[in-house]
Amino acid sequence: MKKLIGTLIIFLLFLTGCSNAVSTKNEKTSEGSKKLQIVTTFYPMYYFAQRVAGNSANVELLVPNGAEPHDWEPTAKDMAKIQDADMFIYNSRYFETWTEKVLKSINDTNLNVIEASKGIELMDALKSEEEEEEHHSESVSSKDPHVWLSPVLAQQEVDNIAKALEQADSKNKDQFEKNAAALNSELADLDRLYKETIEKAQKKEFVTQHAAFGYLAKQYGLTQIPIAGLSPDVEPTLGKLAALTELTKKDNVKIIYFEELTSSKVAQTLAKEIGAKTEVLNPLEGLTKEEQEKGLDYIDVMKKNLEALKLSILE
The missing domain is CATH 3.40.50.1980 (Nitrogenase molybdenum iron protein domain)
Incomplete structure:
Protein backbone atom coordinates (compact mmCIF):
# COMPACT_ATOMS: atom_id res chain seq x y z
CA MET A 1 0.00 0.00 0.00
CA GLU A 129 41.77 2.32 -5.09
CA GLU A 130 38.37 2.62 -3.41
CA GLU A 131 36.70 3.69 -6.67
CA GLU A 132 38.41 0.84 -8.55
CA GLU A 133 36.90 -1.65 -6.12
CA GLU A 134 33.47 -0.01 -6.15
CA HIS A 135 33.10 0.78 -9.85
CA HIS A 136 35.45 -1.58 -11.66
CA SER A 137 32.62 -2.92 -13.86
CA GLU A 138 30.94 0.40 -14.67
CA SER A 139 32.00 2.05 -17.95
CA VAL A 140 30.63 5.40 -16.72
CA SER A 141 33.65 5.65 -14.44
CA SER A 142 36.25 4.86 -17.09
CA LYS A 143 36.76 8.38 -18.45
CA ASP A 144 37.52 11.76 -16.93
CA PRO A 145 34.67 14.16 -17.79
CA ASP A 191 43.94 30.57 -22.04
CA ARG A 192 46.65 33.15 -22.79
CA LEU A 193 46.62 34.34 -19.18
CA TYR A 194 47.12 30.77 -17.93
CA LYS A 195 49.92 30.16 -20.45
CA GLU A 196 51.80 33.36 -19.64
CA THR A 197 51.54 32.71 -15.90
CA ILE A 198 52.40 29.01 -15.90
CA GLU A 199 55.37 29.49 -18.25
CA LYS A 200 57.07 31.17 -15.26
CA ALA A 201 56.40 28.21 -12.95
CA GLN A 202 59.27 26.90 -10.84
CA LYS A 203 57.22 23.87 -9.76
CA LYS A 204 54.84 21.81 -11.88
CA GLU A 205 52.96 19.78 -9.25
CA PHE A 206 49.92 20.75 -7.21
CA VAL A 207 47.92 18.70 -4.70
CA THR A 208 44.12 18.65 -5.06
CA GLN A 209 41.25 17.23 -3.09
CA HIS A 210 39.97 15.18 -6.03
CA ALA A 211 41.09 14.44 -9.58
CA ALA A 212 39.16 17.20 -11.35
CA PHE A 213 42.02 19.16 -12.90
CA GLY A 214 43.56 16.63 -15.28
CA TYR A 215 42.66 18.53 -18.46
CA LEU A 216 43.81 21.87 -17.07
CA ALA A 217 47.09 20.27 -15.93
CA LYS A 218 47.64 18.60 -19.31
CA GLN A 219 46.88 21.83 -21.20
CA TYR A 220 49.60 23.77 -19.37
CA GLY A 221 52.19 21.12 -18.56
CA LEU A 222 51.31 20.73 -14.90
CA THR A 223 50.79 17.60 -12.78
CA GLN A 224 47.90 17.23 -10.37
CA ILE A 225 48.39 14.99 -7.34
CA PRO A 226 44.87 14.11 -6.16
CA ILE A 227 44.06 12.94 -2.66
CA ALA A 228 40.90 11.18 -3.92
CA GLY A 229 39.89 9.97 -7.37
CA LEU A 230 37.11 11.30 -9.59
CA SER A 231 34.62 11.38 -6.74
CA PRO A 232 35.36 13.98 -4.04
CA ASP A 233 33.38 11.99 -1.47
CA VAL A 234 35.58 8.88 -1.52
CA GLU A 235 38.15 9.16 1.26
CA PRO A 236 41.63 7.68 0.75
CA THR A 237 42.82 4.68 2.75
CA LEU A 238 45.23 5.22 5.62
CA GLY A 239 47.95 3.71 3.43
CA LYS A 240 47.26 6.18 0.61
CA LEU A 241 47.19 9.08 3.05
CA ALA A 242 50.51 7.97 4.57
CA ALA A 243 52.09 7.75 1.11
CA LEU A 244 50.78 11.21 0.23
CA THR A 245 52.15 12.59 3.50
CA GLU A 246 55.59 11.21 2.71
CA LEU A 247 55.49 12.46 -0.90
CA THR A 248 54.30 15.96 -0.06
CA LYS A 249 56.86 16.33 2.73
CA LYS A 250 59.63 15.21 0.37
CA ASP A 251 58.52 17.70 -2.30
CA ASN A 252 58.12 20.48 0.28
CA VAL A 253 54.48 21.04 -0.71
CA LYS A 254 53.18 24.24 0.89
CA ILE A 255 49.57 24.28 -0.35
CA ILE A 256 46.83 21.64 -0.30
CA TYR A 257 43.81 22.58 -2.42
CA PHE A 258 40.24 21.83 -1.42
CA GLU A 259 36.80 22.65 -2.81
CA GLU A 260 33.91 24.27 -1.03
CA LEU A 261 30.97 22.10 -2.13
CA THR A 262 32.32 19.02 -0.31
CA SER A 263 33.96 18.31 3.03
CA SER A 264 37.55 19.57 3.27
CA LYS A 265 38.36 17.25 6.20
CA VAL A 266 40.92 15.08 4.37
CA ALA A 267 42.67 18.07 2.78
CA GLN A 268 42.83 19.78 6.17
CA THR A 269 44.22 16.61 7.78
CA LEU A 270 46.98 16.25 5.18
CA ALA A 271 47.86 19.95 5.38
CA LYS A 272 48.14 19.79 9.17
CA GLU A 273 50.29 16.67 8.96
CA ILE A 274 52.89 18.31 6.68
CA GLY A 275 52.63 21.87 7.97
CA ALA A 276 51.04 23.22 4.77
CA LYS A 277 48.27 25.75 4.18
CA THR A 278 44.95 25.08 2.46
CA GLU A 279 43.50 27.08 -0.43
CA VAL A 280 40.38 26.78 -2.58
CA LEU A 281 40.73 25.42 -6.11
CA ASN A 282 37.22 25.44 -7.55
CA PRO A 283 36.28 22.65 -10.01
CA LEU A 284 33.33 24.85 -11.07
CA GLU A 285 30.80 22.08 -10.56
CA GLY A 286 28.58 24.77 -9.04
CA LEU A 287 28.97 28.27 -7.64
CA THR A 288 29.04 28.77 -3.90
CA LYS A 289 26.57 31.11 -2.21
CA GLU A 290 29.35 33.67 -1.69
CA GLU A 291 30.34 33.56 -5.37
CA GLN A 292 26.72 34.07 -6.40
CA GLU A 293 26.31 37.02 -4.03
CA LYS A 294 29.43 38.62 -5.51
CA GLY A 295 28.10 38.11 -9.03
CA LEU A 296 31.05 35.93 -10.08
CA ASP A 297 30.87 33.74 -13.19
CA TYR A 298 32.93 31.01 -14.89
CA ILE A 299 35.61 33.42 -16.15
CA ASP A 300 35.96 35.12 -12.74
CA VAL A 301 36.31 31.83 -10.87
CA MET A 302 38.85 30.47 -13.37
CA LYS A 303 40.95 33.61 -12.78
CA LYS A 304 40.68 33.05 -9.03
CA ASN A 305 41.84 29.46 -9.59
CA LEU A 306 44.92 30.74 -11.42
CA GLU A 307 45.74 33.08 -8.54
CA ALA A 308 45.43 30.12 -6.16
CA LEU A 309 47.66 27.92 -8.35
CA LYS A 310 50.37 30.59 -8.36
CA LEU A 311 50.85 29.94 -4.64
CA SER A 312 52.07 26.43 -5.47
CA ILE A 313 53.91 26.84 -8.76
CA LEU A 314 55.51 30.27 -8.38
CA GLU A 315 57.98 30.64 -5.54
Missing part, protein backbone atom coordinates in the same frame (compact mmCIF):
# COMPACT_ATOMS: atom_id res chain seq x y z
CA LYS A 2 2.87 2.38 0.88
CA LYS A 3 4.57 1.62 -2.44
CA LEU A 4 1.32 2.35 -4.31
CA ILE A 5 0.90 5.70 -2.54
CA GLY A 6 4.54 6.58 -3.26
CA THR A 7 4.10 5.76 -6.95
CA LEU A 8 0.95 7.91 -7.14
CA ILE A 9 2.78 10.86 -5.52
CA ILE A 10 5.66 10.63 -8.03
CA PHE A 11 3.17 10.41 -10.91
CA LEU A 12 1.30 13.50 -9.67
CA LEU A 13 4.57 15.41 -9.30
CA PHE A 14 5.49 14.41 -12.85
CA LEU A 15 2.13 15.68 -14.19
CA THR A 16 2.50 18.95 -12.27
CA GLY A 17 5.99 19.42 -13.68
CA CYS A 18 4.70 18.75 -17.19
CA SER A 19 1.94 21.38 -16.91
CA ASN A 20 4.40 23.98 -15.58
CA ALA A 21 6.92 23.19 -18.31
CA VAL A 22 4.28 23.48 -21.04
CA SER A 23 3.29 26.97 -19.89
CA THR A 24 6.95 28.04 -19.98
CA LYS A 25 7.47 26.44 -23.36
CA ASN A 26 4.80 28.64 -24.93
CA GLU A 27 6.53 31.91 -23.95
CA LYS A 28 6.96 34.27 -26.90
CA THR A 29 9.74 36.65 -27.82
CA SER A 30 9.03 40.32 -28.42
CA GLU A 31 8.82 39.52 -32.14
CA GLY A 32 6.10 36.95 -31.49
CA SER A 33 8.11 33.78 -32.20
CA LYS A 34 8.41 31.10 -29.53
CA LYS A 35 11.61 31.11 -27.52
CA LEU A 36 13.66 27.93 -27.28
CA GLN A 37 13.33 26.28 -23.87
CA ILE A 38 16.72 24.89 -22.86
CA VAL A 39 17.40 22.73 -19.81
CA THR A 40 21.04 22.36 -18.72
CA THR A 41 22.49 20.09 -16.06
CA PHE A 42 25.09 21.88 -13.92
CA TYR A 43 26.72 25.32 -13.80
CA PRO A 44 29.28 25.30 -16.68
CA MET A 45 26.66 23.96 -19.10
CA TYR A 46 24.21 26.61 -17.92
CA TYR A 47 26.79 29.39 -18.24
CA PHE A 48 27.92 28.38 -21.75
CA ALA A 49 24.33 27.93 -22.99
CA GLN A 50 23.12 31.18 -21.44
CA ARG A 51 25.98 33.17 -22.92
CA VAL A 52 25.39 31.73 -26.40
CA ALA A 53 21.60 32.00 -26.26
CA GLY A 54 21.46 35.54 -24.90
CA ASN A 55 17.87 36.82 -24.88
CA SER A 56 16.79 34.47 -27.66
CA ALA A 57 16.09 31.46 -25.42
CA ASN A 58 15.12 30.55 -21.87
CA VAL A 59 17.92 28.60 -20.18
CA GLU A 60 17.29 26.66 -16.98
CA LEU A 61 19.71 25.04 -14.52
CA LEU A 62 18.79 21.62 -13.08
CA VAL A 63 21.49 21.03 -10.45
CA PRO A 64 21.20 23.99 -8.07
CA ASN A 65 24.32 26.00 -7.32
CA GLY A 66 25.70 24.85 -3.99
CA ALA A 67 24.74 21.21 -4.62
CA GLU A 68 27.39 18.57 -5.26
CA PRO A 69 26.58 17.26 -8.78
CA HIS A 70 28.47 13.95 -8.59
CA ASP A 71 25.73 12.35 -6.50
CA TRP A 72 22.79 14.47 -7.68
CA GLU A 73 19.86 12.76 -9.42
CA PRO A 74 16.74 14.34 -10.96
CA THR A 75 13.33 14.29 -9.30
CA ALA A 76 10.10 13.56 -11.17
CA LYS A 77 9.66 17.33 -11.57
CA ASP A 78 13.14 17.63 -13.08
CA MET A 79 12.35 14.82 -15.51
CA ALA A 80 9.22 16.67 -16.57
CA LYS A 81 11.27 19.80 -17.26
CA ILE A 82 13.63 17.80 -19.47
CA GLN A 83 10.79 16.13 -21.37
CA ASP A 84 9.01 19.40 -22.10
CA ALA A 85 12.10 21.35 -23.12
CA ASP A 86 13.17 21.94 -26.72
CA MET A 87 16.79 21.18 -25.87
CA PHE A 88 18.64 19.32 -23.12
CA ILE A 89 22.35 20.10 -22.69
CA TYR A 90 24.67 18.01 -20.54
CA ASN A 91 28.44 17.66 -20.33
CA SER A 92 29.08 13.93 -20.61
CA ARG A 93 27.56 10.58 -19.81
CA TYR A 94 30.68 10.05 -17.70
CA PHE A 95 29.68 12.95 -15.41
CA GLU A 96 25.88 13.14 -15.46
CA THR A 97 25.65 9.36 -15.24
CA TRP A 98 21.87 9.46 -14.80
CA THR A 99 21.14 10.91 -18.27
CA GLU A 100 20.87 7.63 -20.16
CA LYS A 101 18.37 6.21 -17.67
CA VAL A 102 16.28 9.40 -17.67
CA LEU A 103 16.21 9.76 -21.46
CA LYS A 104 15.03 6.17 -21.78
CA SER A 105 12.21 6.74 -19.30
CA ILE A 106 10.71 9.88 -20.87
CA ASN A 107 9.19 10.70 -24.23
CA ASP A 108 12.05 12.60 -25.85
CA THR A 109 10.74 12.48 -29.44
CA ASN A 110 10.78 16.27 -29.77
CA LEU A 111 13.77 16.83 -27.51
CA ASN A 112 17.12 17.89 -28.95
CA VAL A 113 19.77 16.23 -26.74
CA ILE A 114 23.25 17.79 -26.76
CA GLU A 115 26.33 16.18 -25.19
CA ALA A 116 28.59 19.25 -25.02
CA SER A 117 31.83 17.26 -24.81
CA LYS A 118 31.09 15.32 -28.01
CA GLY A 119 34.15 15.17 -30.25
CA ILE A 120 36.59 15.78 -27.39
CA GLU A 121 38.98 12.90 -26.74
CA LEU A 122 38.47 12.07 -23.08
CA MET A 123 41.33 10.96 -20.87
CA ASP A 124 41.18 7.78 -18.85
CA ALA A 125 39.90 8.41 -15.34
CA LEU A 126 42.42 8.72 -12.55
CA LYS A 127 40.59 6.67 -9.94
CA SER A 128 41.39 5.90 -6.33
CA HIS A 146 36.10 17.44 -16.37
CA VAL A 147 36.85 19.00 -19.78
CA TRP A 148 35.23 22.36 -18.90
CA LEU A 149 38.22 23.20 -16.68
CA SER A 150 40.44 23.65 -19.73
CA PRO A 151 39.74 27.04 -21.36
CA VAL A 152 40.68 25.48 -24.71
CA LEU A 153 38.31 22.51 -24.44
CA ALA A 154 35.62 24.79 -23.03
CA GLN A 155 35.67 26.56 -26.41
CA GLN A 156 34.85 23.26 -28.13
CA GLU A 157 31.89 22.80 -25.80
CA VAL A 158 30.71 26.32 -26.60
CA ASP A 159 30.98 25.54 -30.33
CA ASN A 160 28.92 22.36 -29.92
CA ILE A 161 26.22 24.26 -28.03
CA ALA A 162 26.21 27.10 -30.57
CA LYS A 163 25.82 24.72 -33.52
CA ALA A 164 22.89 23.01 -31.83
CA LEU A 165 21.17 26.33 -31.15
CA GLU A 166 21.73 27.53 -34.72
CA GLN A 167 20.15 24.36 -36.11
CA ALA A 168 17.21 24.53 -33.70
CA ASP A 169 16.49 28.24 -34.26
CA SER A 170 17.89 29.38 -37.62
CA LYS A 171 16.19 32.81 -37.33
CA ASN A 172 18.59 33.70 -34.54
CA LYS A 173 21.66 32.02 -36.07
CA ASP A 174 23.61 35.27 -36.49
CA GLN A 175 23.00 36.21 -32.87
CA PHE A 176 24.09 32.80 -31.60
CA GLU A 177 27.26 32.96 -33.73
CA LYS A 178 28.05 36.45 -32.45
CA ASN A 179 27.48 35.45 -28.80
CA ALA A 180 29.57 32.28 -29.14
CA ALA A 181 32.43 34.21 -30.77
CA ALA A 182 32.39 36.76 -27.93
CA LEU A 183 32.51 34.04 -25.27
CA ASN A 184 35.23 32.10 -27.05
CA SER A 185 37.27 35.31 -27.32
CA GLU A 186 37.09 35.62 -23.52
CA LEU A 187 38.07 31.95 -23.14
CA ALA A 188 41.02 32.49 -25.51
CA ASP A 189 42.14 35.45 -23.37
CA LEU A 190 41.83 33.22 -20.31
